[in-house]
Amino acid sequence: KSRDKDYARLLGERYKHKLRSIFIASPGHALIEFDYIGAELAMLAFVSGDDVMIDHTSRSNLPESNPKHYDIHSNIAVRVFRLGCAPLKSVMEKAKYGHFRTLAKNVVFGLIYGRSAKAIAMQARETRRLDEPEFEADDAQKVIDAFYDTYKKTRPFLEACEARAENQRWLKHSFGRSRRFPASRDRSILAEFGRQAKNFPIQGGVASAVNRG
Numbered sequence: 001k002s003r004d005k006d007y008a009r010l011l012g013e014r015y016k017h018k019l020r021s022i023f024i025a026s027p028g029h030a031l032i033e034f035d036y037i038g039a040e041l042a043m044l045a046f047v048s049g050d051d052v053m054i055d056h057t058s059r060s061n062l063p064e065s066n067p068k069h070y071d072i073h074s075n076i077a078v079r080v081f082r083l084g085c086a087p088l089k090s091v092m093e094k095a096k097y098g099h100f101r102t103l104a105k106n107v108v109f110g111l112i113y114g115r116s117a118k119a120i121a122m123q124a125r126e127t128r129r130l131d132e133p134e135f136e137a138d139d140a141q142k143v144i145d146a147f148y149d150t151y152k153k154t155r156p157f158l159e160a161c162e163a164r165a166e167n168q169r170w171l172k173h174s175f176g177r178s179r180r181f182p183a184s185r186d187r188s189i190l191a192e193f194g195r196q197a198k199n200f201p202i203q204g205g206v207a208s209a210v211n212r213g
Helices: 004-014 039-048 051-059 072-081 089-094 098-112 117-127 137-150 154-166 187-212
Strands: 170-172 178-180
Touching: 039 051, 039 098, 039 154, 039 187, 051 072, 072 089, 072 098, 072 137, 089 098, 098 117, 098 137, 098 187, 117 137, 137 154, 154 170, 154 187, 170 187, 178 187
Parallel strands: none
Antiparallel strands: 170 178
16 A cells, blocks of 8 residues: 555556556455554664663654653654754645655664665555655665664563574463473574564564454
């Protein structure tokens, strides 16, 4: 659905139905979408015990008009790329800086999935519009560094999760669900297990929270 605006721009009036309209409920039934705003970031904040991030994710749910509102992606983008605007999503889009915020968002979520700066930069290049600047791995790395500098407890937590995949070979998230990893000497397999281990307490925790909701 993130490309809906591009489809509308390319197809004009011919683009009459958004991509998600392909999903329809069976007769006599309805589809209900249930979601928590910023759930993955909030989960990372809580499980890592990072007080600064807990504060920021809590404030992200406030409306932009509230002076205590805090947008993590916008603040990191404005800081890293030295943009002369307020760190708010609506302000950045109006100033045509929205692609900087999108990059910051992709980098932050990429960290949760264990993605490298190079992989994130490749994604940014694939999805960028022609009138937007091209991002390199160095740009993504700057965002990564800014994130870890702001939320200092997140890196040690993610690294500890990664190490458990090879050493203890199991994790348990906040709601009690376990994830086990088989023994291996293949470094590529262990690296993949490490990426999954970083993600499990966050994505698995959010899934369990939504189930309870």
